[in-house]
Amino acid sequence: MKAITYAQCPVELPLRTDPEPVPVVGCGVCAALAAQRREARLQGDHSTVSDCNVELRNHPHPKEAA
Numbered sequence: 001m002k003a004i005t006y007a008q009c010p011v012e013l014p015l016r017t018d019p020e021p022v023p024v025v026g027c028g029v030c031a032a033l034a035a036q037r038r039e040a041r042l043q044g045d046h047s048t049v050s051d052c053n054v055e056l057r058n059h060p061h062p063k064e065a066a
């Protein structure tokens, strides 16, 4: 595969318009992150809000068993 040496169109990153993750009822991690996110938002700490959202999305949950 040849390296591309000519100019290419700029990559357009999609705007993040995902809805914020919703805490799962009964999950302590979700509850803690949601509380932390709320506090951070009140303080205008968007970096921490974003971190909380990432954690909310990514932390493991036990499979919802019947």
Ligand SMILES: [Zn+2]
Residues within 6 Å of the ligand: 023, 024, 027, 028, 029, 030, 031, 059, 060, 061
């Ligand atoms: Zn959770």
